[in-house]
Amino acid sequence: MILLGGFSVFWMYSRGQRRKLALIQDLSAALEQMAGEIRWRLTPLPDAIEALSERDISGHYFLNVHEYLQGGMPLQKAWKQAFQDLPQELGTIVLRMEWGGDLERQESSIRYVSAQLQEWDVRNRGELRQREKLCAAVTLSAAGLLVLILI
Amino acid sequence: MNGVGNNDESNRFDEAVKLLPLRWQRYALALRSEQKTVTEEFRLRCGRCMSVLMPEGEVPLGESGMAVTSGDLEQMCDKITGYSRYAATETLRQGYLTAEGGFRVGVCGTAVMDEGVNTNLRNISSMTVRLSRQRIGVGDPVFARIYGDGKLDNLLILSPPGLGKTTLLRDLIRLLSEGTESVPARRVAVVDERGEIAVMQKGMPRMDVGSHTDVLDGCPKAIAIPILLRACNPQIIAVDEITAAEDLTAMASAANCGVALLATIHAADLGELRAKPLFDRLLEMGVFTRCVIISRRDGERTYEVEEL
Numbered sequence: 001m002i003l004l005g006g007f008s009v010f011w012m013y014s015r016g017q018r019r020k021l022a023l024i025q026d027l028s029a030a031l032e033q034m035a036g037e038i039r040w041r042l043t044p045l046p047d048a049i050e051a052l053s054e055r056d057i058s059g060h061y062f063l064n065v066h067e068y069l070q071g072g073m074p075l076q077k078a079w080k081q082a083f084q085d086l087p088q089e090l091g092t093i094v095l096r097m098e099w100g101g102d103l104e105r106q107e108s109s110i111r112y113v114s115a116q117l118q119e120w121d122v123r124n125r126g127e128l129r130q131r132e133k134l135c136a137a138v139t140l141s142a143a144g145l146l147v148l149i150l151i
Numbered sequence: 152m153n154g155v156g157n158n159d160e161s162n163r164f165d166e167a168v169k170l171l172p173l174r175w176q177r178y179a180l181a182l183r184s185e186q187k188t189v190t191e192e193f194r195l196r197c198g199r200c201m202s203v204l205m206p207e208g209e210v211p212l213g214e215s216g217m218a219v220t221s222g223d224l225e226q227m228c229d230k231i232t233g234y235s236r237y238a239a240t241e242t243l244r245q246g247y248l249t250a251e252g253g254f255r256v257g258v259c260g261t262a263v264m265d266e267g268v269n270t271n272l273r274n275i276s277s278m279t280v281r282l283s284r285q286r287i288g289v290g291d292p293v294f295a296r297i298y299g300d301g302k303l304d305n306l307l308i309l310s311p312p313g314l315g316k317t318t319l320l321r322d323l324i325r326l327l328s329e330g331t332e333s334v335p336a337r338r339v340a341v342v343d344e345r346g347e348i349a350v351m352q353k354g355m356p357r358m359d360v361g362s363h364t365d366v367l368d369g370c371p372k373a374i375a376i377p378i379l380l381r382a383c384n385p386q387i388i389a390v391d392e393i394t395a396a397e398d399l400t401a402m403a404s405a406a407n408c409g410v411a412l413l414a415t416i417h418a419a420d421l422g423e424l425r426a427k428p429l430f431d432r433l434l435e436m437g438v439f440t441r442c443v444i445i446s447r448r449d450g451e452r453t454y455e456v457e458e459l
Contacts, residue, residue, distance in 0.1 A: 042237060044234075074229070100229075
């Protein structure tokens with residue numbers, strides 16, 4: 001029971017972490033898409049952001065940005081408000097986005113944030129896998145020990 | 152002259168007000184409804200009070216001592232471009248932006264020159280929001296007079312700036328596209344280079360340009376006309392503001408294909424038109440056979456149709 005409980009807790013933690021990683025991957029992909037839109041089609045940012053609001057995982061963040069913009073809020077503020085409930089470390093990365101400047105500067109800023117998210121994803125995915133392996137090893141060891149004790 | 156209902160006038164005015172910096176909007180909204188109906192432009196100059204242009208002249212708005220700041224103008228430019236000045240570089244270097252709703256916003260500032268070409272504007276010093284309005288029916292008195300021998304003449308619309316060339320052009324496009332009891336509907340193709348004629352928004356025209364009208368938005372005329380000829384099989388091509396020699400060449404090609412033409416030019420009258428070498432050449436080419444001259448007499452617009 002204790003083992004089962006411990007395993008359940010770790011499983012829920014692991015699931016939460018995987019959701020976070022899926023969000024990071026989707027955000028990074030969305031930003032890459034935005035950078036491509038503005039580079040190759042010179043799409044205005046509000047239109048590019050609106051198009052991203054249809055994404056499955058991160059879409060609601062971009063939808064919020066779009067709605068704030070429609071309400072007259074400046075872009076920097078709308079971005080900050082929409083992403084303020086992200087976990088702290090993620091929020092710090094996403095809020096590094098700088099809006100304005102010429103095409104090169106804007107594209108660079110978007111791609112920079114996307115690259116930072118990808119780095120975070122790779123680093124934390126590796127750590128999560130290590131933790132999962134460790135947990136599996138500990139659980140099996142504990143189970144084995146319990147069996148020995150019972151015997 | 153027939154006009155759209157007061158409700159539409161009010162809506163257009165309110166749409167234009169939303170382009171203004173927040174702190175100036177309430178002064179514009181406080182105008183009386185009859186003033187809103189005749190407002191032609193909002194003018195914002197750095198260091199000066201905002202003003203509105205009405206038929207009697209510029210009227211200042213705002214409290215005593217209030218002045219437009221460079222921050223106001225930068226904020227306005229950001230809002231109009233959707234924080235995407237890179238997407239508006241082409242028009243910005245020509246000194247204007249096309250705002251949502253089809254309003255032309257003139258921009259003055261310091262030109263950024265690169266090898267003799269103006270590539271951008273910085274340190275914006277003034278902005279002018281021109282209120283464009285659709286006036287359904289303004290083309291009615293002209294429509295019957297632009298046919299010669301039952302055939303549509305290639306038509307030029309002339310007037311000084313701000314007298315309603317685009318408004319008349321738009322209504323003639325609508326009438327030609329829809330047809331009347333005596334005149335069949337025509338396939339009209341519009342080169343809407345500045346986005347002011349049809350006011351396209353996500354593929355839909357916000358102004359009524361008729362049911363049989365195709366619009367090529369944001370494309371220079373010399374490039375757009377061959378595209379339309381190939382893609383849309385038009386019977387009529389309509390363009391706004393002929394300004395360049397390549398525009399004339401493209402229009403002559405279209406006329407040689409049997410397509411009727413509608414175009415506008417900045418000129419008060421035929422004399423002024425002939426005084427400009429480019430347009431003198433246009434008249435020599437004989438592409439256009441009729442013109443409508445818009446002028447203002449006793450506060451009212453008049454439309455004189457003449458043969459060329």
